[in-house]
Amino acid sequence: xxxxxxERLAAPDPRRQVLRGVNAxxxxxRGILTVLAVLLPLLLVALVxxxxxxxxxxxxxxxxxxxxxxxxxxxxxxxxxxxxIFGTLASSLIALLLAVPLxxxxxxxxxxxxxxxxxxxxxxxxxxxxxxPSVVYGLWGIFVLIPFLRAYxxxxxxxxxxxxxxxxxxFYGNSLLAGGMILAIMIVPYIxxxxxxxxxxxxxxxxxxxxxxxxxxxxAVWTAVVPYGRAGLIGAVILGLGRALGETMAVTMLxxxxxxxxxxxxxxxxxxxAAIANEFSEATTDLYLSALFEVGLVLFVITVVVNAAARLxxxxxxxxxxxxxxxx
Amino acid sequence: MAPPVDARLELEAVRLTALYGRxxxxxxxxxxxxxxxxTAVIGPSxxxxxxxxxxxxxxHELSEGGWVTGQVLLDGxxxxxxxxxxxxxxxxxxxxxxxxxxxPTMSIHDNVAAGLRVNGRRARTxxxxxxxxxxxxxxxxxxxxxxxxxxxxxxSGGQQQRLCIARALAPEPEVLLLDEPTAxxxxxxxxxxxxxCHELKGSYTIVIVTHNLQxxxxxxxxxxxxxxxxxxxxxxTEALFTKPAAERTEAYITGRFG
Numbered sequence: 132x133x134x135x136x137x138e139r140l141a142a143p144d145p146r147r148q149v150l151r152g153v154n155a156x157x158x159x160x161r162g163i164l165t166v167l168a169v170l171l172p173l174l175l176v177a178l179v180x181x182x183x184x185x186x187x188x189x190x191x192x193x194x195x196x197x198x199x200x201x202x203x204x205x206x207x208x209x210x211x212x213x214x215x216i217f218g219t220l221a222s223s224l225i226a227l228l229l230a231v232p233l234x235x236x237x238x239x240x241x242x243x244x245x246x247x248x249x250x251x252x253x254x255x256x257x258x259x260x261x262x263x264p265s266v267v268y269g270l271w272g273i274f275v276l277i278p279f280l281r282a283y284x285x286x287x288x289x290x291x292x293x294x295x296x297x298x299x300x301x302f303y304g305n306s307l308l309a310g311g312m313i314l315a316i317m318i319v320p321y322i323x324x325x326x327x328x329x330x331x332x333x334x335x336x337x338x339x340x341x342x343x344x345x346x347x348x349x350x351a352v353w354t355a356v357v358p359y360g361r362a363g364l365i366g367a368v369i370l371g372l373g374r375a376l377g378e379t380m381a382v383t384m385l386x387x388x389x390x391x392x393x394x395x396x397x398x399x400x401x402x403x404x405a406a407i408a409n410e411f412s413e414a415t416t417d418l419y420l421s422a423l424f425e426v427g428l429v430l431f432v433i434t435v436v437v438n439a440a441a442r443l444x445x446x447x448x449x450x451x452x453x454x455x456x457x458x459x
Numbered sequence: 460m461a462p463p464v465d466a467r468l469e470l471e472a473v474r475l476t477a478l479y480g481r482x483x484x485x486x487x488x489x490x491x492x493x494x495x496x497x498t499a500v501i502g503p504s505x506x507x508x509x510x511x512x513x514x515x516x517x518x519h520e521l522s523e524g525g526w527v528t529g530q531v532l533l534d535g536x537x538x539x540x541x542x543x544x545x546x547x548x549x550x551x552x553x554x555x556x557x558x559x560x561x562x563p564t565m566s567i568h569d570n571v572a573a574g575l576r577v578n579g580r581r582a583r584t585x586x587x588x589x590x591x592x593x594x595x596x597x598x599x600x601x602x603x604x605x606x607x608x609x610x611x612x613x614x615s616g617g618q619q620q621r622l623c624i625a626r627a628l629a630p631e632p633e634v635l636l637l638d639e640p641t642a643x644x645x646x647x648x649x650x651x652x653x654x655x656c657h658e659l660k661g662s663y664t665i666v667i668v669t670h671n672l673q674x675x676x677x678x679x680x681x682x683x684x685x686x687x688x689x690x691x692x693x694x695x696t697e698a699l700f701t702k703p704a705a706e707r708t709e710a711y712i713t714g715r716f717g
Contacts, residue, residue: 336558337560340562341577342549343553344550344626345548345630350576354562354576
């Protein structure tokens, strides 16, 4: 090891100077990207604080019972959001019950069973369902789905299950069932498309391993393919649920908009999104407006909680496998 | 050149040609695998030996564009006969792949049980006994008996491969096809698998594809040399390695190509 003379260390070395300096374009580029990246979370913060601020009068007036009381009387200035919260959750649950088996079935068919020439066209058509505007779904629901339900679905349902509280009462058309079904149709393409990606990402060696031990295609799907991708599949379902919770237009047109909690899916109900859309223009008092803002806040919190729960679930399921979730 | 016809002829390929679309990757191969022997299939990469192996349990036809001509006889019956269900066939002809392919979401126990479950055996005690038997046969039982419920991914690569062998053995096949089972293993893991082949041939007819000539020489009774999709030569292993009949075989086993 050689010892450098002190003065050489102290004096700026001309050879080093050549290497110094940061490319100006690079610096500007990084600066712009940083600003943009910070701007989005700031936007979220601004949105939430605005929501809270606007909802504050209602929050102070009604407190937590806002969440479980059912009176919604703009004239008297008394507001409780329980029926809307119930309606949002119930219609989304119905949508999931109908959409998940269908969408998973489509995805499994397209990745495991369909002949090669059929896969792309069908996948494309299914995804095209997502491109139809919400209001068109609403119209279709009113003029096609509801008459169909009334003629062919509800009579046998009532005959078989009319004794349960879930199929009680007279069916007028606009109902929890109609709203839930239209939601199901609307979220199928999302769940199916993501599930398909997840299943495609399962390595072929897993399928071969199943076939090699004498599994049928069906057994290969359920012993190898679906378990391998389960984290991603849960993610697909949660994505669909997120869509269902916030969907407004089509549901507003079909669910009946009655501010009431009932177990029967044949009866009208209300959702938070529908209430905000319907009543915003007629909210004449400040308290009424504030109550609607609070409904929006509750909807926001519910979707955040659902998404957080989904992340947690995916993380727990993916632990040890850490696959499939990558497709998200 | 052909193996002597002393044992019952378990598995036999007759003029077997395997194709992808119009391209033949295995051409006109006829070979006998006597019962309860180990036959090694050797040859340079891309010579069609893996494809050939996959024809013996009809896995080849699952690949895009894969089809065959000729026959494969299992106990004298052609497995490519139109009436044969490939799923049932694969339950009699088990297969282990180059890379260990445990099912990652399942426990050690469930991985082995998966091979049984697809075969429709469900009684709980039955399954447990069969899982233990398969794990013992695969020489893995002593290492995992205290953690049957933990994830299969917690095992080392060599253990995972023995787990896959156990999974293949659980449905009690008659033939075991091994496609370079030690290619991704360290020397210790490789040695365990080789010992296993030796023990298993008492109960199974084994066909093993390998890159490794020493491995073929160590564990097999017969060795078949494939080159460019053709079966060049098959003979008792010591005969093939000491006095090969074909010049290409000699060139390959002495390391002049491949």
